[in-house]
Amino acid sequence: MTKGIPVMYWNGDMGEWGYALMGMSFLLFWGAVITGIALIWRSIGNAGQRGGQYPSSRTAEDLLADRFARGEIDETEYRSRVAVLKGHA
Template sequence: MMFWGGDMGVLGYILMGVSFVLFWGAIITAIILFARSMGAGNRYKDGGPRSGVAENLLAERFARGEIDENEYTARLTVLRRGWGA
């Protein structure tokens, strides 16, 4: 059914433009979110953000002799318990 002789008017063109932008914005956002969740760069699968980095830093301090074995094992236990919780 056409009103006003088949002309949508200014409001019709504005709504059509806005809906076009929203539709394609939603499609592009969905693709980006899907790609990020499936990507190999997902570092948060191991229980916490960058937990491996903290353990590596602790191991380096132990290797340099900055901390002894008891402190290393105690801190490593705390790190692993904190990421798993």
């Protein structure tokens, strides 16, 4: 080395800010990876289901009872439809 020219050495210490940034970037990276996996898993799990449809375990009487409870049909219509369902069953 020539005399008179300053040479800077890196001693391997990142300092407080270096460690803080490394920790935050570690958390952000793994948070993004886990979030991506969760979103993919969720979209695959819901691929067979369509929004707004009732599960297949619900009967026609259950659907009529829900419509009656929401006020979409009145009592006479509810009773007549239940009678038709029980008459055909």
